[in-house]
Amino acid sequence: MPEWPVYRGTNEPHDGIDRLPAPPPWRAFDGGPLLPVPDESEDLAAVSPDRVHRAHTYRPTAESVDLVNAALFLRRPLLVTGPPGTGKSSLAYAVARELGLGPVLRWNITSRSALADGLYRYDPLSRLYAARATDRVKVEDHLHLGPLGTALLPHERPRALLVDEIDKSDLDLPNDLLNVLEEGQFEIPELLRAGGTAEVRADGTDTKVPVRGGRVRCRAFPFVVLTSNGEREFPAAFLRRCVTLNLRRPDEAQLAAIVRAHLGEPDAEARQLISRFLSRANAGELATDQLLNALYLTGTAGLDADSREALALRLMPGLRQPAPDHDAH
Known part of the structure; x- marks a missing residue:
């Protein structure tokens, strides 16, 4: 049976995410083949002391609990705004730990960040050098998924993705990001041309995952936390498609x-x-x-x-x- 709230804010791990109700029809995705959520031991950064401490010590407000659940139920990104030091990024680690969403995928935004950085990286030079040594060169050996691309893989449970300080991005990134999150999928042209199924390295690990036909499409929409210090305004279309949580300084x-x-x-x-x-x-x-x-x-x-x-x-x-x-x- 579905339950509310799925995220309780207790810092006690449980399997409530398995009782998350079906998504709204307009937010249903059917990517495959289905992948298990990786264990945190597969990502050394995920078990670093600072991230573990954040997950254990975060204390959410009642409003935070409600809006996290709204984002989970609606399969929408959660835009978290507020002054520095109010725990915006720590929220992602706390939710991932309590709900068993695996290692948090983190994308730190700068003024030079582009959508492609979050989706995947392709190194044509390394492929060229490899081709000089052998004629059996696979394009996927020189390509790896970024944090956003990994979050959109067809996992059986939502992955947690932290897009940190999105207000530092250039003007185009929020709308570019919105399009990908709205569709829950993206294409890798280098793999589209090759066709078939490729084994591609995921972010934060040496594990390779199958990508069919050059397209990545999610099954369980990821729990996406976008943080902002309130240094800029976002496009109205971007805000409409996010659940917005404004964290205030603690009382x-x-x-x-x-x-x-x-x-x-x-x-x-x-x-x-x-x-x-x-x-x-x-x-x-x-x-x-x-x-x-x-x-x-x-x-x-x-x-x-x-x-x-x-x-x-x-x-x-x-x-x-x-x-x-x-x-x-």
């Missing part, structure tokens, strides 16, 4: 839960530092990761209260300013 209860998840119960001096941070954070000068850095360093260095205070101020200069007067006109 006192959320911040306390975040600190406990990362560092354990704060002592008296740490709680004072948290209070000062909360009084200044809304001014936009401070981020949660700065607070965690300060709490970790001042709590482990064996400093007295005055020294901890001085060091925290050096790490977070924004704490030196007086709290904003919200009653002033």
